[in-house]
Amino acid sequence: MSELLAPAGNIEALDAAIGEGADAVYLGLKSFNARLRSTNFAWNQFEATVQSLHRQNKKIYVTVNTVSEERDTERLYRFLSYLNKIGPDGLIVQDFGVVRMCQEFFPNLELHGSTQMNVESAAGVNLLSREGLKRVVVARELGLEEIRSIKSKTSAELEIFVHGALCVSESGLCLFSSFLGGKSANRGMCAQACRRYYTAMSRSGEEQGFYFSPCDLQLIDHIPDLIQAGVESFKIEGRMKSAEYVGSVVAAYRYLMDHWQEDKKGAVAAAKRMLATDFARAKTDYWYNFKTNEEGVQKAGSLILNPNQAGGTGIYLGVIDKIAEPSDEAKARAKETAAPDAEPDEWQIKMAHLRGGSYDPEPGDSIRLHKSDDTGRVSHKVRTVEFDEKGNRLIDIPKGFKTGDSVYLLQTKSMSKRYPRVLPGDIGKYRQQPGGESLPILDLTPIQKNELSYFPEGLYIQVSTIADLFQIQAKHPVRAILELNFETKDDLLNHKTVLPFSKKQIIISLDPYCPASKEEELSATLELLIADGFKTFVVNNVAHISFLRGKGANVIAGPYLYTFNRWAVSWLENQNIGAFITPLENSWKNLQATFEPNVRDRVLVTTYAYPALFRIRFQLPESYDFTYFTDKEGMEFKVNSTPDGSFVMPESPFSIVDKSETLDHAGFHRILIDFSRTKVTKQELKAVSTAMIKKQPLQGTSRFNWKDGFYSPEKIEEYKAMNERAAEAKAAGIPQPRNRSGKRRK
Numbered sequence: 001m002s003e004l005l006a007p008a009g010n011i012e013a014l015d016a017a018i019g020e021g022a023d024a025v026y027l028g029l030k031s032f033n034a035r036l037r038s039t040n041f042a043w044n045q046f047e048a049t050v051q052s053l054h055r056q057n058k059k060i061y062v063t064v065n066t067v068s069e070e071r072d073t074e075r076l077y078r079f080l081s082y083l084n085k086i087g088p089d090g091l092i093v094q095d096f097g098v099v100r101m102c103q104e105f106f107p108n109l110e111l112h113g114s115t116q117m118n119v120e121s122a123a124g125v126n127l128l129s130r131e132g133l134k135r136v137v138v139a140r141e142l143g144l145e146e147i148r149s150i151k152s153k154t155s156a157e158l159e160i161f162v163h164g165a166l167c168v169s170e171s172g173l174c175l176f177s178s179f180l181g182g183k184s185a186n187r188g189m190c191a192q193a194c195r196r197y198y199t200a201m202s203r204s205g206e207e208q209g210f211y212f213s214p215c216d217l218q219l220i221d222h223i224p225d226l227i228q229a230g231v232e233s234f235k236i237e238g239r240m241k242s243a244e245y246v247g248s249v250v251a252a253y254r255y256l257m258d259h260w261q262e263d264k265k266g267a268v269a270a271a272k273r274m275l276a277t278d279f280a281r282a283k284t285d286y287w288y289n290f291k292t293n294e295e296g297v298q299k300a301g302s303l304i305l306n307p308n309q310a311g312g313t314g315i316y317l318g319v320i321d322k323i324a325e326p327s328d329e330a331k332a333r334a335k336e337t338a339a340p341d342a343e344p345d346e347w348q349i350k351m352a353h354l355r356g357g358s359y360d361p362e363p364g365d366s367i368r369l370h371k372s373d374d375t376g377r378v379s380h381k382v383r384t385v386e387f388d389e390k391g392n393r394l395i396d397i398p399k400g401f402k403t404g405d406s407v408y409l410l411q412t413k414s415m416s417k418r419y420p421r422v423l424p425g426d427i428g429k430y431r432q433q434p435g436g437e438s439l440p441i442l443d444l445t446p447i448q449k450n451e452l453s454y455f456p457e458g459l460y461i462q463v464s465t466i467a468d469l470f471q472i473q474a475k476h477p478v479r480a481i482l483e484l485n486f487e488t489k490d491d492l493l494n495h496k497t498v499l500p501f502s503k504k505q506i507i508i509s510l511d512p513y514c515p516a517s518k519e520e521e522l523s524a525t526l527e528l529l530i531a532d533g534f535k536t537f538v539v540n541n542v543a544h545i546s547f548l549r550g551k552g553a554n555v556i557a558g559p560y561l562y563t564f565n566r567w568a569v570s571w572l573e574n575q576n577i578g579a580f581i582t583p584l585e586n587s588w589k590n591l592q593a594t595f596e597p598n599v600r601d602r603v604l605v606t607t608y609a610y611p612a613l614f615r616i617r618f619q620l621p622e623s624y625d626f627t628y629f630t631d632k633e634g635m636e637f638k639v640n641s642t643p644d645g646s647f648v649m650p651e652s653p654f655s656i657v658d659k660s661e662t663l664d665h666a667g668f669h670r671i672l673i674d675f676s677r678t679k680v681t682k683q684e685l686k687a688v689s690t691a692m693i694k695k696q697p698l699q700g701t702s703r704f705n706w707k708d709g710f711y712s713p714e715k716i717e718e719y720k721a722m723n724e725r726a727a728e729a730k731a732a733g734i735p736q737p738r739n740r741s742g743k744r745r746k
Contacts, residue, residue: 002227002234004257005061005159006250009040009239009379011423014049016247019419021254024059026092028239032064032072032079032188043082047430048423050086059089063239065114067095067186069710070565070593077439080106085432092137093117094172094186097567100574103132105440110134112159116186117542118172118512118560120146121519122153124543129156131571137161137235139171139515141617143287143296144222146516148229157232162219163249164237166286166304168194168212169614170513170645173560176613178585179650179704180635182711186562186585189711192377194614200626209307211629212614212648218283220252220271224260242366242379244411247419248277277411281309287617293517297645300618307623314368314408318357321403324394326351326386333384334396351386351394354407361395364413369397372404379410442566444599445573452601454536454554455579457669460604462509464488464676466497471680473500475689481507481538483676484525486643493528503533509676511644512540512560513615523547538581545575559583559606566594578602581672584611584654587709592666600667607657608688609674611704613637614648640677647677655701657692 006017008025017025027049028040041049046062053060062083068076076098083091084106091109093099094116102109113119113128113136120139128136135157138150142160151158167174167185176193178184183191194212219226223234234257236249252274259267284304290296326334326349338347354360361367365382378398386394397407458478463469466488469480480501482488491497499506508529514522526537526547539545540558548555556579563569563580572580581604582591595603619641628651630636636651660671673688691698 002231002257003059004250004253005233005235006246007164007236007239007241008049008246009241010243011041011045011421012243013239013241013246014422015419016243016417017250018053018056018058018422019417020247020250021258022058022250024061024089024233025053026061026063026235026239028063029079032066032068032076043433044427044430045423047086047432048427050088051430052422052424061090061092061112062088063092063114064098065092065094065116066188067184067562067564067568068097069587069590071590073097073101073565073567074439075434077101077105078434078437080109081437082432082434084109090135095562095565095568096571097565099131099133100567100571103571107132112157113137114172115139115161116172118170119542120150120171120513120515121541121543122150122516123519123523123546124514124541125150125154125156125158127542127546127575129154135159135232139513140166140217141170141287141513142515143290143517144225144229145291146287147226147231149516151230158230159233159235160219160226160231161217161237162223162226162234162253164217164241165280166214166217166284168214168305168616170617173512173615174613175585175611176648178710179611179613179654179702182705182708184585184705184710187710196631198629198631200624200629202626204625207626210309211307211624212305213281213309214304215284215306215309216281217286218275219285219288220256220275221268222285222288223253223256224264224268227257227260240377240379242368242381242410243419244366244417245278245280247417248274248411280314282306293515294643297618297643301616301621301624301646304618305621314410315359316357317359317361317367317407317409318354319372319403320352320397320401320405320407321355322353322388322392322394323397323401323403324351324353324388326384326396330384330386330396337381337383348399349383349396350399350401352397352401352407353388353392353394357407359409360393361407361409362413366410367395367397368408368410369401370406370408371401372406376400442570444566444569444596444602445578446598447578447601451578455556455602455604455670457601460507460670460672462672462674462676463680464678466491466499468675468680469506470500471682472675472685475685477673479505479507479536481509481672481674483509484511489525492532492534493525504535506534507536507538507556508534509538509558510540510544512558513617513645514541514543515617519543519547526553527551539577545577549576555579556581556604563594564590569594579604581606584609585705585710587705588659588707589709591668597667601669603668604670604672605663605668606654606672606674607660607663607692608653608655608672609676610649610653610678612647612649612677614646616646616648618645619643620646649677650702652700652702653698654704654706655688655691655698656703656706657688658695658697659706660692661695 003023005024006022008014008027090112092112092114094114111133113133115137125136137159140161174185177191183189199208252271256271334347334349361382368379370377456478460479461472461477462481464483536554538556538558540560555577557572557577559581640647
């Protein structure tokens, strides 16, 4: 029997999910999960939830689905040790480092591969299954026939998303939010760049729209087929959604799963009527009606994208145009209607007047507030209504929002239900928390003599076309990396061009997205290339590791097999991979912390690239007749739509070419100039070479996260606290400490 798995972003959503018949829930704690902006569970709430659900024969899975930097690993180890004691039914994981730690220290923890792991083929699922993962949450961009194909070739459990928000980028491969300011989707800090309003430079002039904001997924029609295909778990997205939303969606899918065998057509129709109160975006079944990969690539864009569809979800209620302090009665009402175990922040409110909508929310209605700068979105249940001296109608909202922020209706009070509480009334006895254990030291494998003969020191240059191989020849790279795509594959297999480099000097780089409909073709292509003399490959998907195993190939882990910590590196070492290209999101500080000096010859560092901020499985709709677009800050981007899908890149590249000597002195003797998905010109080659020689920054380029690392709320709070202490000290006449240059800190 397939499992119905529901999100529990807060206690009320947990009650709704279980009350409507979910078999299991998934939730996050205060760290290491990909929805850090949701409420998440406190330690005692989580412990109580595990015990309560197990008494009801329900299951609970914990999201540990972010990548961890080296500095996080001891805290991660303590967190895993805590989970091992509490005993949830599974951990949903992304980072190979988590897998490696659990293999070493916590073998009793059941692991499920997150959709962020970017697995969309039987080869990928089976590799993870051999590594001890019981279940894999496959990528959301797959269709019914691909799911069937995977399930027919694996004994591992499959979990698929069936309802909720979609990412426009392929699962686990979005770098856009991170590029905008370190808020990495791989770290749970996604700023939802796909939901933003952009200005495009089309043939007819400037046009504006939500060009990359996808519809929401709804697979209610396909549930009977998926049950018959053998899918073990149906997952509803929505840890940031209201309890009313969770309850109504769970109820619909529960009804269909329980009644489709009696009357398939009638059960589907009834379930769809139950979903009519889902005030979210327009719906799509995405890839589920395409017979071939090529058909999907050509047609999916028009089914998932609508430039006129606002990035928000729900019915538009307007923007906040006035904020006022609540009356004592309003404060009391907010506190009275809050959950018994609610933190004070949950019932501290402001009052707001909305302008521009066509419905006035009432107490009991659920709304969602969106900050105008895209830094936060919060669901909230209206508790009280007041009128100011001018007769303006005010509703309560959470603290932290301001004028100009927009508000949407999620559910009306008439749709709300009261559910039995899952948690006991008193959770004071639940007191376990992560302890102070020390993480055992892990040393990466020392380099053996002649082990890296395929990986010489020096300059590497990556390109996407055969023509660009000729363009870079004058720079004499020690290795040329050639992207395997629809164009280069045809040329290589049919020997259309006499290549300017020997096959020993050419490394083939594989696309990080490897769908089930393409895996047999890719596996056969790799065997032909190896037989033809190509021996070294950059792998960017766990399926690639399977394809090349036992083929006598040299394997380099690419930037999409994320190595942000040495435990992840160690897991890849155990897959017989001995060389690594560092992730594009990485920082200088974390790179040094991950790789000790004695293993830095294993690392190739990208110093110049146009990062693929979105990697999209499909071509953009024909109506998207533009290449360049800008965001509201005026930052310019470009989009390239191809038979391999679409790629969104910054117009200004990432560059640290002026740091090449610094890298070399630190023991990183291999650097990569990456021209993937862009045409190489003599002028750009010259500019990059000159900057390297003169050790000068290239004008108009980005450092990405190289200097500042990932965005960290903790760092921001520490910085604010430091400034506040300095201001207080100054006001009190206390001398300020000096920095190393002897100047007083500001």
